[in-house]
Amino acid sequence: MSNPTAAMIVIGEEILSGRTRDANMHYLAGELTRHGIELREARVIGDERGAIVAAVNALREAHDHVFTSGGIGPTHDDITAEAVATAFSLPIAVRDDARALLAAHYAKTGAELNEARLRMARIPEGAVLIENPISAAPGFSLENVHVMAGVPNIFQAMLASLLPRLTGGSPILSQSLRIDRGEGEIAGPLSVLAADYPDLSIGSYPFVRNGAFGADIVIRGTDAGRLDAAMVRLSKLFAPDQA
Amino acid sequence: MSNPTAAMIVIGEEILSGRTRDANMHYLAGELTRHGIELREARVIGDERGAIVAAVNALREAHDHVFTSGGIGPTHDDITAEAVATAFSLPIAVRDDARALLAAHYAKTGAELNEARLRMARIPEGAVLIENPISAAPGFSLENVHVMAGVPNIFQAMLASLLPRLTGGSPILSQSLRIDRGEGEIAGPLSVLAADYPDLSIGSYPFVRNGAFGADIVIRGTDAGRLDAAMVRLSKLFAPDQA
Numbered sequence: 447m448s449n450p451t452a453a454m455i456v457i458g459e460e461i462l463s464g465r466t467r468d469a470n471m472h473y474l475a476g477e478l479t480r481h482g483i484e485l486r487e488a489r490v491i492g493d494e495r496g497a498i499v500a501a502v503n504a505l506r507e508a509h510d511h512v513f514t515s516g517g518i519g520p521t522h523d524d525i526t527a528e529a530v531a532t533a534f535s536l537p538i539a540v541r542d543d544a545r546a547l548l549a550a551h552y553a554k555t556g557a558e559l560n561e562a563r564l565r566m567a568r569i570p571e572g573a574v575l576i577e578n579p580i581s582a583a584p585g586f587s588l589e590n591v592h593v594m595a596g597v598p599n600i601f602q603a604m605l606a607s608l609l610p611r612l613t614g615g616s617p618i619l620s621q622s623l624r625i626d627r628g629e630g631e632i633a634g635p636l637s638v639l640a641a642d643y644p645d646l647s648i649g650s651y652p653f654v655r656n657g658a659f660g661a662d663i664v665i666r667g668t669d670a671g672r673l674d675a676a677m678v679r680l681s682k683l684f685a686p687d688q689a
Numbered sequence: 690m691s692n693p694t695a696a697m698i699v700i701g702e703e704i705l706s707g708r709t710r711d712a713n714m715h716y717l718a719g720e721l722t723r724h725g726i727e728l729r730e731a732r733v734i735g736d737e738r739g740a741i742v743a744a745v746n747a748l749r750e751a752h753d754h755v756f757t758s759g760g761i762g763p764t765h766d767d768i769t770a771e772a773v774a775t776a777f778s779l780p781i782a783v784r785d786d787a788r789a790l791l792a793a794h795y796a797k798t799g800a801e802l803n804e805a806r807l808r809m810a811r812i813p814e815g816a817v818l819i820e821n822p823i824s825a826a827p828g829f830s831l832e833n834v835h836v837m838a839g840v841p842n843i844f845q846a847m848l849a850s851l852l853p854r855l856t857g858g859s860p861i862l863s864q865s866l867r868i869d870r871g872e873g874e875i876a877g878p879l880s881v882l883a884a885d886y887p888d889l890s891i892g893s894y895p896f897v898r899n900g901a902f903g904a905d906i907v908i909r910g911t912d913a914g915r916l917d918a919a920m921v922r923l924s925k926l927f928a929p930d931q932a
Contacts, residue, residue: 650762
């Protein structure tokens, strides 16, 4: 598969402390798969400038796209925009168009555009804004790094604004078969199948349900014909289970 | 806080494709917090030897402990044990004690200890086994890297075997206050509070509920007295909300 590749950086102490269970990674993974972009790696890090700079720089070199979530609000622990500017060695300042978005939003809600809120209009030089239809404060894309909010419904809304302007690849198709036998029973034939279809990704995902072992076999690829052929082989291999 | 630090590596294509939502990271985060070990970073990567070797080597240097989940079953895509051996430049082979665990388990269940299942007895030289009370196939610790299964109930059982032998730090305490005002209203006073308590971690986690903005303020640290003092200050700052 030669689709564009991507990495994600989830920024937030609250995930690492176990207080909150991240939801954005799973959501992004599904959306990228539908868009033909392959998510290859995700990292969860804390609200620490050095950690953010290091992760952004490592991943933007290695992938076509980097998506971040978290740390772009108005409080003292929101340092993502600053850190991304640092990673690119670019200045960051309040930008007029971002300020106008906030001013219009707070004029409607009656809240004051105070100093803390104005921090959310700080945008690294040269970035393109990502629309936030929920709470106005924009995300931004700086080259191939897309900086979005951590609150799940805002993250999802920003991603919906962003995705149409990214070039996707062939949609990644997948088919799966549930087999109610332990992986140890099926591993041998399955590895032969995987070797015969090196252009497909064939994964075995074991489970224990009511004390019985089984596995979901998932075949993924961009060529529907090859996928169908491999699924036919797979079904025949384990046909006795299906009776 | 000078507690031991840790990183996690979640190994599994199925998380990155969006097929499965990872559960082990959130579970580990909570258990480590209770044990006084600080989870500083987590990475999700695919079933690729190079990616596993690189992540293991980067993180075992940087942290006191590295926990991995996934990729230690009997199928062709289970390459974690091999990759960890490669990261340490150590040989890996079927080990007698691991084989005996499998033999005893399959003798009970009536299944055959075939070649595929025997792969789960391959252990890098010098590793200490981690008990698996559910399906017998052990995990292992190699120096500070702890290799465990991806199936959540097996991961949890292995972690329960492992944690008592790791030296924890002071339990990390946390208290939180929900404030039903937008973060922009509270950011100013909150940053003053955070500056006054540099030994505590003070996080603001915004939410949108029924269209209204609010934030959970979470204060974390190991000194109960300092935590109480900061919470009193916090409550007074935003007392009008509590009436």
